[in-house]
Amino acid sequence: MRLDKLIEEQLHTSRKEMKRLFLSRKVLIDDQLEMNPQLNVDSRLHKIEVAGQPLQTKHVYYLLNKPAGVVTAKKDARFQTATELVTKHERPADLYPVGRLDRDTTGLLLLTDNGQLGYALLQPGSKVEKTYLATVNEKVTAEDVAAFAQGIVFHGGIVCQPAKLEVLSVGANESRVRLTIQEGKFHQVKKMFLACGKKVTALSRVAMGPLRLPPELLAGEYRGLTESELQQLKKYFR
Incomplete structure (x- = not known):
């Protein structure tokens, strides 16, 4: 505050x-x-x-494991929203999601009523890393890894910042990868792979800055940040 x-x-x-x-x-x-x-x-x-x-403040900070089909918004006329997964008695009126995940993307989402913190985390100068696990419909190659490290160029000439792409497994018709970026362009991860001629078929965010998605937090569940997690965000309180 x-x-x-x-x-x-x-x-x-x-x-x-x-x-x-x-x-x-x-x-x-x-x-x-x-x-x-x-x-x-x-x-x-x-x-x-x-x-x-x-003086005392009363802000709330939740880690949510966003399930597929839920939209990253406070209100939506058609779909359930991320904030609606929080029970009403724990949901302040100005609770909102920090950043966006596509409706079919799952994983870590920070919800808070501290607007200043959310703003600071999303500023390009903060260089907050976001890490995703993705399934891609083709083999991801060493050339793809190098292209991501150099900076993917979207159709239309938009240049992405260098990103770290790690190949976790390669099958006959798909690959599992871990991708770390510092940006938040619209549909960025999917567009980055499309620029390489590949399609993301599943996507989940597992980390944002110092926050990690707890393995015990099931899809649709949330919990408050621990004292340790909140302390790790202290540098973004400006």
Whole structure:
């Protein structure tokens, strides 16, 4: 939550009074003077003290194993949404998915009501890696691995950043691969393979930044982030 918004809400200050607290050096984060009113804070990660008074936040952070057929949205007229998989009593009104997965793509999705965190994670400058397991309808070759490492060029000239493609297994008619990218272009993974003349037949995200999809989390299930997982996201609180 933005620090200035938190101060206004919990100390019931006016904007003028809130600014005076910063100018009078009465805002401390982790016992250090803080002058940035827009700083994203969470009391699970930060010690927040204003004029000697501790402040608390109430953000939620969920890891969801998104199943196929569910759309990455808050509302949809036709399909069940990712946020609707969260039970109503655990679902704040502004809960939303960070980033997007296609309707037929499964796997790790972060849901939160901390909009600043979601924004920071999706910024190109953050270079947050996303890792996918994919099944491809043909043999993936060493030439494909090299092309991904150089940067795939879409039809139309759009150039992707270099990506790490690992071949896990190759059969007569398909391959299993692991792909790590730092971008989030529309249908990016599928388009990258199409540019190599191959089609993705199954796709699942297994990691996003420091977060990993827990093997025990079944499709459609979710859980709150552990303290360790949340700590690993602290660098994105800006």
